[in-house]
Amino acid sequence: DAGVIQSPRHEVTEMGQEVTLRCKPISGHNSLFWYRQTMMRGLELLIYFNNNVPIDDSGMPEDRFSAKMPNASFSTLKIQPSEPRDSAVYFCASRTGYLGETQYFGPGTRLLVL
Amino acid sequence: GENVEQHPSTLSVQEGDSAVIKCTYSDSASNYFPWYKQELGKRPQLIIDIRSNVGEKKDQRIAVTLNKTAKHFSLHITETQPEDSAVYFCAASRAGNQFYFGTGTSLTVIP
Numbered sequence: 088d089a090g091v092i093q094s095p096r097h098e099v100t101e102m103g104q105e106v107t108l109r110c111k112p113i114s115g116h117n118s119l120f121w122y123r124q125t126m127m128r129g130l131e132l133l134i135y136f137n138n139n140v141p142i143d144d145s146g147m148p149e150d151r152f153s154a155k156m157p158n159a160s161f162s163t164l165k166i167q168p169s170e171p172r173d174s175a176v177y178f179c180a181s182r183t184g185y186l187g188e189t190q191y192f193g194p195g196t197r198l199l200v201l
Numbered sequence: 202g203e204n205v206e207q208h209p210s211t212l213s214v215q216e217g218d219s220a221v222i223k224c225t226y227s228d229s230a231s232n233y234f235p236w237y238k239q240e241l242g243k244r245p246q247l248i249i250d251i252r253s254n255v256g257e258k259k260d261q262r263i264a265v266t267l268n269k270t271a272k273h274f275s276l277h278i279t280e281t282q283p284e285d286s287a288v289y290f291c292a293a294s295r296a297g298n299q300f301y302f303g304t305g306t307s308l309t310v311i312p
Contacts, residue, residue, distance in 0.1 A: 118297070120266060120299065129302075129305055130245070130290065130302050130305070132299055132300075132302075135299050137297065142299075143299060172255050178245075184296060184297040185296060185297075186237050187249045188234045189233075189250055190235075191247075192244040192246070193244065194215075194243075194244055195244055199224075200277055
């Protein structure tokens with residue numbers, strides 16, 4: 088299994104531009120999580136999906152952030168418009184829904200907004 | 202919701218000594234407790250986990266203990282080595298739910 092796949096791995100953009108991050112979960116996993124990690128705020132859960140349905144998006148910072156999961160093998164996190172304070176590493180993770188099954192993280196997308 | 206607290210935030214030990222990181226949780230319904238290690242510039246990776254029906258679990262130099270009554274669990278690393286230097290995160294969860302992560306412990310092993 089290839090594990091959780093994220094793209095791009097690095098993104099540099101200018102303030103005001105739209106940014107789209109992509110994630111392919113591990114096949115057979117039915118829960119998907121988006122996290123943001125910064126030195127100041129640590130690891131923050133932004134949103135998670137069970138069976139492609141958003142369950143909790145209370146961590147999404149504001150309306151500039153949106154996430155979709157159109158099918159079991161693909162999810163996107165979009166920031167529009169981007170701001171310098173959005174600079175962070177964004178991780179996607181997936182797991183099965185069963186007790187004792189852990190989350191597996193993707194390699195992350197390192198985003199820099201100038 | 203669940204609240205996970207982790208201590209200490211930083212920890213330095215001499216190579217060969219033991220390291221202990223402690224976490225507490227608030228939701229008595231949480232029943233799965235993983236520990237992740239994150240090396241600089243890399244993703245968090247699972248190193249050990251424990252379910253609520255088990256009090257202790259060991260894997261070579263690492264062990265985790267769980268006290269359900271007191272709602273706390275701990276990571277123990279023995280015979281530390283420089284490659285153990287990383288940030289360690291604890292988490293608490295219920296089946297099908299999100300993971301609630303602690304704020305992390307930066308462990309430095311001094312050669």
